[in-house]
Amino acid sequence: MFAVTLKLRFYNAKTETGEKNLTVMVFETKKFFQTDGEGNVNIEFPNAGEYTLRLLRETGPTDIKISVSGDETRTVYTERKAPPKGGITVEGEREK
Numbered sequence: 001m002f003a004v005t006l007k008l009r010f011y012n013a014k015t016e017t018g019e020k021n022l023t024v025m026v027f028e029t030k031k032f033f034q035t036d037g038e039g040n041v042n043i044e045f046p047n048a049g050e051y052t053l054r055l056l057r058e059t060g061p062t063d064i065k066i067s068v069s070g071d072e073t074r075t076v077y078t079e080r081k082a083p084p085k086g087g088i089t090v091e092g093e094r095e096k
Contacts (some may be wrong), residue, residue: 005044007042008024010076010078011077012039014080019039019055022034023056026051026053027052028052029046029051048068048070049068052065053066064076
């Protein structure tokens with residue numbers, strides 16, 4: 001098995017900015033990573049699979065589940081905008 005690298009951008013949709021200088025821990029490997037000034041970070045995983053990213057913030061930790069299948073670039077939304085009044089928000093993962 002080979003290591004898998006994800007290029008991630010942590011983005012806060014409420015503030016419409018990248019999460020700069022955010023500490024991210026991969027829960028399963030206990031490795032820590034730090035985002036740059038725009039919220040970008042390269043995270044290496046030992047192999048493909050399911051992982052938990054723990055975002056360590058001043059307001060407390062937040063866990064995000066992520067599925068890793070190969071080297072790629074993704075945007076991870078840390079906060080979402082509130083839907084407009086009477087609006088519907090649909091979340092989920094698309095089947096491949």
